[in-house]
Amino acid sequence: MPELPEVESLTRYLAQHLAGRSVARVYPLAVNALKTYDPPPTALEGRVITAVARHGKFLDLDAGDLHLVIHLARAGWVRWHDDLPEAPPRPGKGPLALRVRLDGPDGAGPDGAGFDVTEAGTKKHLAVYVVRDPQDVPGIARLGPDPLAADFTAEVFTRLLEGDRRQIKGVLRDQGTIAGIGNAYSDEILHTAKMSPFKLAAHLSADEVARIYAAIGSTLADAVERSAGLDLRHLKAEKKSGLRVHGRTGEPCPVCGDTIREVSFSDSSLQYCPTCQTGGKPLADRRMSRLLK
Numbered sequence: 001m002p003e004l005p006e007v008e009s010l011t012r013y014l015a016q017h018l019a020g021r022s023v024a025r026v027y028p029l030a031v032n033a034l035k036t037y038d039p040p041p042t043a044l045e046g047r048v049i050t051a052v053a054r055h056g057k058f059l060d061l062d063a064g065d066l067h068l069v070i071h072l073a074r075a076g077w078v079r080w081h082d083d084l085p086e087a088p089p090r091p092g093k094g095p096l097a098l099r100v101r102l103d104g105p106d107g108a109g110p111d112g113a114g115f116d117v118t119e120a121g122t123k124k125h126l127a128v129y130v131v132r133d134p135q136d137v138p139g140i141a142r143l144g145p146d147p148l149a150a151d152f153t154a155e156v157f158t159r160l161l162e163g164d165r166r167q168i169k170g171v172l173r174d175q176g177t178i179a180g181i182g183n184a185y186s187d188e189i190l191h192t193a194k195m196s197p198f199k200l201a202a203h204l205s206a207d208e209v210a211r212i213y214a215a216i217g218s219t220l221a222d223a224v225e226r227s228a229g230l231d232l233r234h235l236k237a238e239k240k241s242g243l244r245v246h247g248r249t250g251e252p253c254p255v256c257g258d259t260i261r262e263v264s265f266s267d268s269s270l271q272y273c274p275t276c277q278t279g280g281k282p283l284a285d286r287r288m289s290r291l292l293k
Contacts, residue, residue, distance in 0.1 A: 004180030005223035030097035056179030073125035169197035
């Protein structure tokens, strides 16, 4: 799933390629992905994209009084093309959900450049909105603070955790608490902070809270920096290569050499290092696990 660093990189890439360009054609192909109908996607045609922004994991293409907002879910992606096919795409069972063709830089008609929004697999959760205000998107309206924002201070983070009796892994993933962190980077953050994913947020000491806060900043900033300037085709591979524990069950921990373990849930899994994070004790592989005695 694309998380904050990948969506931030997408945002920067698209800002460089889209700002000042006008939309020539919009082809909505996956009806299930389109979450709004008024205004219709075709209302974007003829409008100039003035900026591209990110809200948590949401992409926001600003076209003046309208915004094209995209949430890539687990298997969505944006693919840039310098030369799109001239023939309009046809709806079908393939991965293509939305195509946007641009006018030339001088506004003199379509020039072939544009982008596709795709979603792999059979479980479709990609979401596309055309709204007058990004806050009209329910998922954006409920977002917590952005961890890369200057006002996301240690004090703000500490207040977010006060009295929260959820496990810290779940707190980090909750978009209403902190925007943009998902399953992969919460694993990475907790490994860097040397923290059990199952420790209750309300039971964290001041030192532990400080370690997690520092790990959030360094983990996300490093991931964004590694992706800087990469072509969109290489962002997913960069994410995978930069992960130290997530998705690396059975491999040696790059810090201590212990074997990375996994806890599986009904629709996801987490990875961790017992030596670095749980005092050498493996976590039981069930949803509400506690440390094995």
